[in-house]
Amino acid sequence: xxxxxxxxxxxxxxxxxxxxxxxxxxxxxxxxxxxxxxxxxxxxxxxxxxxxxxxxxxxxxxxxxxxxxxxxxxxxxxxxxxxxxxxxxxxxxxxxxxxxxxxxxxxxxxxxxxxxxxxxxxxxxxxxxxxxxxxxxxxxxxxxxxxxxxxxxxxxxxxxxxxxxxxxxxxxxxxxxxxxxxxxxxxxxxxxxxxxxxxxxxxxxxxxxxxxxxxxxxxxxxxxxxxxxxxxxxxxxxxxxxxxxxxxxxxxxxxxxxxxxxxxxxxxxxxx
Numbered sequence: 001x002x003x004x005x006x007x008x009x010x011x012x013x014x015x016x017x018x019x020x021x022x023x024x025x026x027x028x029x030x031x032x033x034x035x036x037x038x039x040x041x042x043x044x045x046x047x048x049x050x051x052x053x054x055x056x057x058x059x060x061x062x063x064x065x066x067x068x069x070x071x072x073x074x075x076x077x078x079x080x081x082x083x084x085x086x087x088x089x090x091x092x093x094x095x096x097x098x099x100x101x102x103x104x105x106x107x108x109x110x111x112x113x114x115x116x117x118x119x120x121x122x123x124x125x126x127x128x129x130x131x132x133x134x135x136x137x138x139x140x141x142x143x144x145x146x147x148x149x150x151x152x153x154x155x156x157x158x159x160x161x162x163x164x165x166x167x168x169x170x171x172x173x174x175x176x177x178x179x180x181x182x183x184x185x186x187x188x189x190x191x192x193x194x195x196x197x198x199x200x201x202x203x204x205x206x207x208x209x210x211x212x213x214x215x216x217x218x219x220x221x222x223x224x225x226x227x228x229x230x231x232x233x234x235x236x237x238x239x240x241x242x243x244x245x246x247x248x249x250x251x252x253x254x255x256x257x258x259x260x261x262x263x264x265x266x267x268x269x270x271x272x
Contacts, residue, residue: 033076034068046096048105057107059091065109083127089114097147097156099134100175110145112163135178137168148200148209150227159187161195161213169211185225186232187211193220197252203264212242214250214268222250222268242266 029035034056042059049055053070060066064085068076085107093110099118100106107119107127115138118131131138141163147156155172162168166188170178182188189195194216200209203224211225211233221244224237237243249271255264 028074032074033078040066041091042093042110044094044096046105048096048107057094057096059094059109059111060088061090063087065091065094065107083119085119085127086117086129088117092142093144095145095147099147099156099172101155102175108145108147108158110142110160112141112143116140116142116145116160133177135180136170140165140168143195144197146198146200148211150200150209150211150233152208152229159198159200159211159213161189161198163195164192166191167195167198167213181231184231186234187225189213189223190215190220193217196250199253199255201255201264201266203255203266205263212253212266214253216249216251216271218248 039061040058041061044057045054046057047054048057048067049069053072055070056068056076058066064080064087066078067080067083069079070076088109088111090111090113091109092112095108095110096105097108098105104121109117109119116131116136117129117138118134118136119127120130121127136158137160140160142160143163144161146159148159149155150157151171153174155175157172158170158178160168160170166182168180169182169185169187171181173179196214196216198211198213201212202209204210208227208229210227212222214222222237222242223235224240224242225233226236227233245266245268250268251271252269254267256267257264259265
């Protein structure tokens with residue numbers, strides 16, 4: 001059975017007054033050209049060909065990542081074969097990122113089963129996996145990963161939420177490699193948890209990033225590691241009142257400001 005990657009097209013119809021509107025959605029995956037025949041486990045919306053239009057990358061289960069170029073007319077073209085990426089098992093999160101601040105972007109594939117990969121483009125235009133060369137643990141079973149510049153040096157660092165093992169925090173060494181600073185940062189978390197989503201967020205608007213991570217299961221509460229401009233980044237979720245927000249069967253995190261007070265609020269999805 002085909003598993004659809006849905007595009008929802010939004011149409012707004014004027015109602016009785018200018019302050020009211022009716023929002024409708026229609027499913028257009030087939031027309032847009034992004035139907036897939038295997039399970040997609042993660043998605044990235046990013047302009048990887050730098051033409052000003054958002055493209056789509058899907059992390060797949062036991063297949064190559066699926067890459068769709070936005071043609072600007074409401075359709076997408078599957079260009080997966082052009083990238084020549086390798087097969088990889090259960091890619092939970094594809095992330096486009098510029099780790100070395102050059103003129104092109106890299107693709108990080110976080111996998112729960114199978115190697116994690118950091119694809120970089122060579123001078124001849126071909127893509128190769130450089131995860132091991134950059135000092136990353138390719139064998140870690142990841143529930144998620146997130147990039148953010150926690151030390152404010154202008155280079156994006158990487159946090160890996162690891163399934164059934166200690167989490168990993170890597171400092172970006174000016175685009176040449178990654179340094180494991182998990183111990184110094186005190187961000188390893190519980191070693192026997194089911195890792196789910198993790199995010200960097202400046203929730204207190206002090207110009208540096210904090211780390212928020214959630215877990216599946218009731219044994220491990222959510223964690224909020226506070227960034228004070230130096231290591232370690234201690235977990236203060238309990239004192240901040242967010243350790244039990246979504247704790248137990250937590251899945252994903254969304255940040256926004258629904259109360260419009262200027263500070264980001266957290267929405268945590270759960271199974272029940």
